[in-house]
Amino acid sequence: MRCEIGVIGNGAVGKAVALGFAQAGFQVILLGPSDRAATVRAISPEWDARVFALNHTAKNLLSKLKVWDALDLQRVAPIESMQVFDDAGAALNLDAYAAYQNELAWIVEDQNLNQALDAALRFAPNVQLMTGKTVAMSADFSELTLENGATLQAELWVGADGAQSWLRNQADIGLDYRSYDQRGVVANFSCAKPHHGIAHQWFIGEQGIVALLPLPGQQVSLVWSAPEALAVTLLGETTHQLAQRLARYCGEVLGELVPLPPQRVQAFPLNFISPHSIIGPRLALVGDAAHVVHPLAGHGMNLGFADVVALLQTVAEREAWRSCGDTRVLQRYARARKEDVLLMQLATDGLSRLFGSQLSPLQTVRNMGMTIVNKLPFLKKQLILQAMGK
Numbered sequence: 459m460r461c462e463i464g465v466i467g468n469g470a471v472g473k474a475v476a477l478g479f480a481q482a483g484f485q486v487i488l489l490g491p492s493d494r495a496a497t498v499r500a501i502s503p504e505w506d507a508r509v510f511a512l513n514h515t516a517k518n519l520l521s522k523l524k525v526w527d528a529l530d531l532q533r534v535a536p537i538e539s540m541q542v543f544d545d546a547g548a549a550l551n552l553d554a555y556a557a558y559q560n561e562l563a564w565i566v567e568d569q570n571l572n573q574a575l576d577a578a579l580r581f582a583p584n585v586q587l588m589t590g591k592t593v594a595m596s597a598d599f600s601e602l603t604l605e606n607g608a609t610l611q612a613e614l615w616v617g618a619d620g621a622q623s624w625l626r627n628q629a630d631i632g633l634d635y636r637s638y639d640q641r642g643v644v645a646n647f648s649c650a651k652p653h654h655g656i657a658h659q660w661f662i663g664e665q666g667i668v669a670l671l672p673l674p675g676q677q678v679s680l681v682w683s684a685p686e687a688l689a690v691t692l693l694g695e696t697t698h699q700l701a702q703r704l705a706r707y708c709g710e711v712l713g714e715l716v717p718l719p720p721q722r723v724q725a726f727p728l729n730f731i732s733p734h735s736i737i738g739p740r741l742a743l744v745g746d747a748a749h750v751v752h753p754l755a756g757h758g759m760n761l762g763f764a765d766v767v768a769l770l771q772t773v774a775e776r777e778a779w780r781s782c783g784d785t786r787v788l789q790r791y792a793r794a795r796k797e798d799v800l801l802m803q804l805a806t807d808g809l810s811r812l813f814g815s816q817l818s819p820l821q822t823v824r825n826m827g828m829t830i831v832n833k834l835p836f837l838k839k840q841l842i843l844q845a846m847g848k
Contacts, residue, residue, distance in 0.1 A: 472618030650713025
């Protein structure tokens with residue numbers, strides 16, 4: 459089987475890049491390990507514990523792909539401002555209105571996002587959805603072989619197959635890897651007081667980072683970046699016990715927390731992954747295959763969608779005589795993404811180290827830094843615009 463664009467990995471970023479290329483007129487194969495994109499499933503009435511804070515770049519891409527309006531918008535919550543606290547009492551408030559915008563970002567559930575992408579893919583021209591296990595890639599990256607013996611040929615392979623990317627490994631791309639020795643503990647709660655569209659975040663030293671993100675109504679979604687030992691403890695507790703732990707941080711602003719069904723605590727490991735290159739022969743990496751950052755800023759999915767925007771634009775603007783997988787075209791994509799990704803890596807990794815340190819001088823510096831930034835409107839506006847993807 460032949461195509462112009464072969465996308466490996468059918469998560470949200472993989473689906474978006476496949477949909478974007480298909481709508482641009484390219485012949486696309488979307489290959490995943492399961493049939494997740496093959497059928498459209500109804501959204502569960504229970505709130506998904508895995509949510510994403512999608513910024514303006516992500517929303518604009520999904521709108522262009524005609525996916526945003528296909529979301530169940532009653533389950534999407536805007537973030538109008540963000541309040542950050544450290545364990546020494548310093549505070550920082552980032553308000554969308556300071557940048558003349560109504561929203562900083564939007565909270566979207568994983569199931570809501572994927573359901574809308576699946577629906578769009580069903581009606582997209584030029585896309586063939588396939589499942590199967592990849593077993594080999596030819597030396598010149600022109601042909602991929604599946605476990606069942608089928609072969610696929612493409613001008614350009616897009617690696618959207620996650621942090622442990624098989625396609626990245628086939629290209630022998632090295633990477634820098636470090637575990638944060640933390641897990642992202644997630645669960646959902648109703649709150650006694652309205653959240654007013656505010657995302658709250660507490661840096662709590664050795665116990666990690668607690669974020670409570672607004673859901674529609676008086677409901678919030680927890681992401682607790684907890685050290686490994688604490689994460690194990692939290693996973694062994696009930697959601698009611700977890701709510702009691704959170705009360706010391708959010709009791710004044712959100713009131714009593716009550717667990718939402720299915721009253722289950724989940725967790726995922728937190729790592730730093732930076733490949734030495736996001737391109738290879740006929741190959742471009744996107745999403746977690748291209749970078750994994752600490753979730754404290756909530757920008758992992760946004761970086762992936764920004765990859766999609768850059769790759770679609772770079773290929774669309776290539777010279778007519780160049781192939782989609784031409785080395786020069788791929789180099790342009792790599793350059794287009796280098797600064798944005800590097801800045802986010804430095805920011806999230808640096809903040810994780812800074813607020814995780816118990817050294818008294820560093821605690822003093824970060825406390826002063828947050829206080830000063832909170833009093834400088836121009837600097838705050840720049841931080842806000844960066845967070846929005848502007």
